[in-house]
Amino acid sequence: MTNQWVILAIYILTFLIGLPANLLGIYTFFKKLGDKPSPNDILLFNLTASDLVFLLFLPFKMYEAAIGMKWYLSQTLCSIASFVFFTTIYTSSLLLMAVAIDRYLGLGFPFKYRLMRKPLYTAAGSVIIWLVSAAHCSIVFITVHMPDPNATLPKTVCYENFTEKQKKILLPFRLEMFVVLFMLPLLVCIFCYISCICILYSRPHISREKKQRAIGMALCTLTIFLICFLPFNMSHLVGFSSNDSPWWRYYTLLPSTLNTCLDPCVFYFSSYTFCESKTVSLLKRWCFKPKKTKESETELVTVAK
Template sequence: MELKSSRMAIWILCSIILVLRDTRAACPKDKGRSLKPNNCSSSILDDVIKDYLQSSVMTLIIPAVYTLVLVLGLPANFIALWVLGFKTKKVPSTFLLINLAAADLLFLLALPFKITYHYFGNNWIFGEKPCGAVTAIFYGNMYASVLFLMAISIDRYIALVHPFSNKRLRGWGSSIGVSVGIWIVVAAGMSAFLIVPQTKTFKTPNITTCHDIWAFCCEFEWYKYYFLGLFTIGFAIPLAVILFCNVPVLVVIAKSREPPRHVIKIITLVLFTFILFFTPSNILLLLHYQKDQWESHNQLYFWYVIALSLSSMNSCTDPLIYYYMSGDFRTLVKATFCSSKGKDISSASTKSSKLYFSSDNKHSKRMDP
């Protein structure tokens, strides 16, 4: 089943690449795409767009937010990846967490380019191919994070609500197959950013934009469906699944004799951060690319970029989720960074991880106090 799914995903990826290449070849000259100039072939930006691109929000506040996310998120996710990859017990569900940490880490590694771009007046100095690569990594790993959060929620749901079927559904084959499938879907979805030109150079002001004003002239009917697909697969479906999976988990916890408050807080944190960080940008993305007319389009994109910077903060909260969800992870971090005793930290308590990550736990309702 995993092999057939992988082949289907690869076939979809190849089909998208061929379609994009054919469409690109049939197109005429430049035209604005994200922020739309009055004359798409002009090398001079109109005053409204110039004000947007060089405003203090775009050149100071947004790079400041990205810098804060980078400073906080990079070491936290490096530590998380190290602990999950080398210090915790190797179980199938941990593989999903490792992939989530890797997705966050790749996203964070793209931020220095975004910070430089915004800080220097939305002027891209790294060339066309790096622009496409950074854009694909930036968006791709954001959607990968969403999909892995969904997969982890499903895994947790099966472990608690259907514990007797979790051996088959939560094995190594499922974890690896799901992870590979997510990365293939993300690669297919982000292939447009690698194929279609992302940079556009202007004489007045003397800047080269990256992704903000696409150098692609044609407006395609497929473009609306492309971003509708991103919204559906990368946000709407994961949100519905996460809600569906976590509500029954809360019901199971509520029926336990001593409902652990911290577990309820964990689920609340997952739902709150997902809705807070990803809802604004995805709703604005949908509205931005579904508008038939371009009036007020630029202002909508301005707010979308702000919401996008907010969504980047999710990379800082994911390590907190690892910390509170797994007793192994929590004890290992404390032992590594807070303890001077030479204990074998690989024998750390696994009570909390039994709830969320054990594949055949007979006491799935045991939790940390």
């Protein structure tokens, strides 16, 4: 039995935290795009845009949870909301892979890669990533609108309770998404970040801050893949092996929504543009402002006298 209030609470929490954090990110990177954007800035701009699109469609999922996991809107709107929901999740995983590749090539082959590292190529790559994710997730439209001659009543759920005919198409496709859109990006990210850390620690002249940033970036990316993306994608694997969607599959979507709250950590460790923005600088000063102790206050009073 799906607990609608747990789902609704997590959706609301994600929306309240993720929206302002990603609005800050899109504002920062948008300003950078008007100046001299680096390929990394373009990738992070797309990652932020993906998160914002996800958050803008999240109220539809809130509505679904609020009325007891029912769907009384049109099935067309259901397919559009589900398509956006899944497309942005997989776009994020592919963009995180692209960021990892960019950092690895920049460290491992600095001179050769600098000649090839052009913003236009990165923009084209970002478009391809969006198209690949959208093409895979278009299975939503095929599944939702597949004719069912046995249906006598209108559906009151969104993208659930599939027929055997739908499962024959959907479950193998989900397995392919597990391999191509999750496992492949995860393995590439692990290889790239382990290589980056090894390269940095083999060069003594590299500053300690850069080494710490590389470790922070690797940990953030790995956390997003293992906590946010792994449960949902494991449901694809289990569903294919059992020939049915597992009952807990809907709960696996909840960590995926938290991806929008963790991506700003990637912005922080990966981009000096975001890290040194005025708003982030003010937040760091406010959060890490040293508090005056009673002893120091007493000393100030004594000096004043």
